[in-house]
Amino acid sequence: MLDLDLLPGEYAVCRLPAGSALPAALTAGPADKSVVSVTWGVGELSVICPIDRVPAGAEADTAWRCLRVEDLSLSMTGVLASLVGPLADARVNIVTFSTYDTDYLLVPTVRLTEAVNTLTAAGHRIASQ
Numbered sequence: 001m002l003d004l005d006l007l008p009g010e011y012a013v014c015r016l017p018a019g020s021a022l023p024a025a026l027t028a029g030p031a032d033k034s035v036v037s038v039t040w041g042v043g044e045l046s047v048i049c050p051i052d053r054v055p056a057g058a059e060a061d062t063a064w065r066c067l068r069v070e071d072l073s074l075s076m077t078g079v080l081a082s083l084v085g086p087l088a089d090a091r092v093n094i095v096t097f098s099t100y101d102t103d104y105l106l107v108p109t110v111r112l113t114e115a116v117n118t119l120t121a122a123g124h125r126i127a128s129q
Contacts, residue, residue, distance in 0.1 A: 001123045002082060003070040006116070007035060008128075009050050010109055011066045013095055014058040016045040023047075023055035035066060035104065037097045048097055048106065064095065064106040067119075067126065079103055086122040087115060 016023075018041070026036050026049060037048040047055060054060045069079060080096060083105055087094055092115045095106040107115040116126055 001125065002079065004067045004105075004119070004124060004126045005070060006112075006126055006128045007066040007068055009052075010062065011035075011064040011106055012047075012049060012051045012054045012060045012062040013064060013106065014047040014049065014054055014060040016047065016055060016058050018043050018045065020045045025053045025055060035068070037099075037104070039097075048095070048104075063109040065109050065112045065115075067105045067107070067115075069103045069105075080105075082122070083119065083124070086118050090114060090118040092118060 022038060022045075026038060026047065028034065028036070034050050034053065035048075036050075036053065037046075039046040047058065049055075051062050054062070069083075080103055083103075084094065084096070087107070092107055092111050097104050119126060
């Protein structure tokens with residue numbers, strides 16, 4: 001059983017051309033509580049961010065909600081499998097990303113209730129911020 005937090009607001013999954021500079025809107029100040037993931041790939045700069053921080057000129061898929069796994073350590077195994085499996089069975093599409101501290105799971109806003117019900121039925125607890 002995992003504890004997850006449903007983060008406030010909607011998120012976007014974005015793509016910029018390979019070699020793009022990191023947009024200034026994605027830098028964080030000391031009081032910033034936003035979650036932003038930036039990944040450089042062979043053919044793209046991929047960004048996951050709140051929808052109000054989508055970089056100018058980015059191709060963006062918006063209207064995602066973000067769940068954060070609480071109390072995660074790098075020694076834990078099967079974390080994503082325990083989340084992804086039930087959602088795959090329920091045919092809820094997802095996007096995941098990880099940081100040193102935790103894992104994040106994006107679900108479409110229109111499927112949020114179904115995703116929360118599915119994860120709760122699988123034994124996970126979800127709190128809203």
